[in-house]
Structures are given as structure tokens and as C-alpha cells.
Amino acid sequence: MKVVTKITELKQFVQQAKKEQKSIGLVPTMGYLHDGHLTLARTAKANNDVVIMSIFVNPTQFGPNEDFESYPRDLPRDTELAQSAGVDLIFAPSVEEMYPADSGIKLLAGRQATILCGASRPGHFDGVVQVVAKLFHLAEPTRAYFGQKDAQQVAIIETMVRDFNFPLEITTIPIVREEDGLAKSSRNVYLTEQERAEAPAIYVALNLAKAHFLQTKNAGEAIALAEKHIAENTAGRLDYLQLLSYPDLATITARTEKFLLATAVYIGNTRLIDNLIFSLEGE
Ligand SMILES: Nc1ncnc2c1ncn2[C@@H]1O[C@H](COP(=O)(O)OP(=O)(O)OP(=O)(O)O)[C@@H](O)[C@H]1O
Numbered sequence: 703m704k705v706v707t708k709i710t711e712l713k714q715f716v717q718q719a720k721k722e723q724k725s726i727g728l729v730p731t732m733g734y735l736h737d738g739h740l741t742l743a744r745t746a747k748a749n750n751d752v753v754i755m756s757i758f759v760n761p762t763q764f765g766p767n768e769d770f771e772s773y774p775r776d777l778p779r780d781t782e783l784a785q786s787a788g789v790d791l792i793f794a795p796s797v798e799e800m801y802p803a804d805s806g807i808k809l810l811a812g813r814q815a816t817i818l819c820g821a822s823r824p825g826h827f828d829g830v831v832q833v834v835a836k837l838f839h840l841a842e843p844t845r846a847y848f849g850q851k852d853a854q855q856v857a858i859i860e861t862m863v864r865d866f867n868f869p870l871e872i873t874t875i876p877i878v879r880e881e882d883g884l885a886k887s888s889r890n891v892y893l894t895e896q897e898r899a900e901a902p903a904i905y906v907a908l909n910l911a912k913a914h915f916l917q918t919k920n921a922g923e924a925i926a927l928a929e930k931h932i933a934e935n936t937a938g939r940l941d942y943l944q945l946l947s948y949p950d951l952a953t954i955t956a957r958t959e960k961f962l963l964a965t966a967v968y969i970g971n972t973r974l975i976d977n978l979i980f981s982l983e984g985e
């Protein structure tokens with residue numbers, strides 16, 4: 703496995719793979735790898751000849767008071783883990799390599815970015831589509847891999863791929879969880895012991911709301927139930943908890959077939975996200 707930091711080196715690898723008519727799987731990450739990322743890499747490896755993983759904490763998707771500086775980073779550890787998951791090339795550029803000049807030109811993520819995480823983190827998804835579009839141009843993947851944990855991100859990237867005709871396929875994987883249900887996240891390392899013990903209440907709350915909604919079709923009651931569970935079982939502060947249609951992220955109607963029940967909760971200073979995607983049959 704190779705680790706490169708320069709765009710020219712990435713492009714060399716891509717050109718060689720294209721010459722050999724190899725399919726390319728791309729796994730974009732911000733590093734500090736856990737089993738969610740490694741499952742993405744293994745899935746990519748099973749379906750492509752070569753796998754490129756990007757590791758880049760992208761400054762343009764962080765707000766001024768967010769955790770860009772303190773976001774956990776450990777490239778040597780990531781290198782070992784990525785290799786064990788079958789990654790062929792890590793692309794780990796510096797900020798200057800990715801953004802040599804601030805031209806001010808940006809992509810706008812659009813309507814799907816105005817709600818949920820987009821409402822709490824203004825500009826976040828503009829930064830995400832900016833860096834993902836660049837990665838798509840540079841790595842020219844046959845398939846790109848994203849986790850359902852960032853369900854809104856997936857919906858927005860799928861829209862970008864459709865609207866801007868990127869010649870690639872988006873593949874998603876289900877949320878990988880700890881044994882107690884907490885969604886794996888690089889940010890879980892921020893949690894104190896007490897906060898870590900409370901955090902699984904988020905997943906329990908989502909499941910309570912899902913079960914109540916499927917039984918009663920009463921979204922208001924279902925959400926109130928989940929909010930109560932989080933309030934009673936954590937010292938956390940709810941950012942949002944909403945039931946929307948998926949993937950269009952619109953208000954649910956009697957015709958909605960697929961639902962996204964999504965939440966963001968501050969457990970202490972750590973903002974954790976989680977969600978369930980399901981149909982009326984419950985899958
Ligand atoms: N628990 C998980 N299960 C499945 N996919 C995941 C999981 N956690 C992250 N991913 C996916 O991995 C990719 C890279 O995510 P990222 O590097 O931001 O990791 P992260 O752990 O989600 O970090 P954070 O939660 O701190 O934002 C994204 O497509 C994301 O959806």
C-alpha cells in the first residue's frame with residue numbers, strides 16, 4: 703500500500719489503474735479510522751480492482767467555532783488499519799495541497815442542505831460537496847463509498863452526482879455500531895467515561911420513536927417519546943430530532959415510502975449524530 707500527499711502522485715496512480723482498465727473504489731474519510739471506515743474499505747475492495755482512501759480533515763466544512771483544530775488525527779495508525787482493510791492507496795493531502803488559493807468559488811449544496819445538520823452547521827454541506835467534487839475529479843472512481851451514518855450527506859452527494867453528471871456510482875453501507883448500539887464515530891474519543899455511558903441512549907431513543915411511529919403513525923408522539931428518553935437518560939442537549947422522507951428530505955405524507963429518523967445530540971461538548979432509515983414495513 704502507498705501513502706501519497708500530492709495530487710500529482712494520486713493522478714499517476716489513477717492513470718496507471720485506468721491504463722490497466724482497473725475499476726477504482728474511492729473511500730473519502732477524515733481519518734482516525736474505526737470499523738465504520740474499514741467496512742467501507744472492505745466493501746470497496748470486494749467490488750473494485752483497487753481502492754483509494756482519502757484522509758483529509760477538510761477545513762471548508764467546519765464552522766468557525768467547530769472542532770477543526772482538535773479533530774483527532776493519527777496517520778501512522780490509519781495507515782496500518784487501512785492496509786489491513788485492503789486499501790491500495792491513501793491520499794492524505796495538506797490543506798495547501800487541496801486549496802492552494804481561496805478563489806472564493808464554491809458549490810452550493812441546495813435545498814437538502816438547509817435542514818437537519820445543514821441548519822445547525824451553516825455552510826457545512828457546501829464544504830462537503832466542494833471537497834467531494836474535487837476528490838471525484840482527482841480519483842476518477844468507478845464507485846464511491848459513504849456511510850449511512852451521514853444520511854443527509856449521502857442524499858446531497860447523490861443529488862450532486864445526478865445534477866452534475868459525475869460518471870460514477872454511489873454505494874452506501876449501514877451504520878456500524880458499538881456493542882451497546884452507539885454509532886461508531888471518530889468523535890466518540892471526545893466523550894468522558896460518564897458521557898460514553900450515556901451516549902447509547904441516543905440509539906435507544908431512535909428505536910423507541912420508530913416503533914411508536916410504525917404502530918401509531920403519529921410522528922409527533924414518536925418524536926416526543928424519543929426526546930423524553932434522551933432528556934431522562936443523558937445530561938445532553940438535543941440539537942434536532944426529525945422524521946422526514948428519504949432521500950428527498952421532505953415533510954412526510956401518507957405516500958411516503960422511506961423514512962429518515964435523524965438526530966444530533968450534544969453529549970457534553972461532543973455533537974453526535976445518528977439515524978434510522980426504514981419503510982412502513984419496518985425494514
Ligand atoms: N459508524 C459508521 N458506520 C458506517 N459508516 C460510517 C460510520 N462512521 C463514519 N462512517 C462513514 O465514514 C465516512 C467518513 O466519515 P468520517 O471520517 O467523518 O468519520 P466519522 O467517524 O463519521 O467522524 P465524525 O463522526 O467525527 O464526523 C463517511 O462516509 C461516514 O458516513
Ligand SMILES: CC(C)(CO)[C@@H](O)C(=O)[O-]
Pocket residue numbers: 730731732758760763830833834852855
Ligand atoms: C465525505 C467527507 C470525507 C468529506 O470531507 C466527510 O464529510 C466525511 O468524513 O463524512
Ligand code: BAL
Pocket residue numbers: 732763764852
Ligand atoms: N462525517 C461528517 C464530517 C463532519 O462532521 O464534518
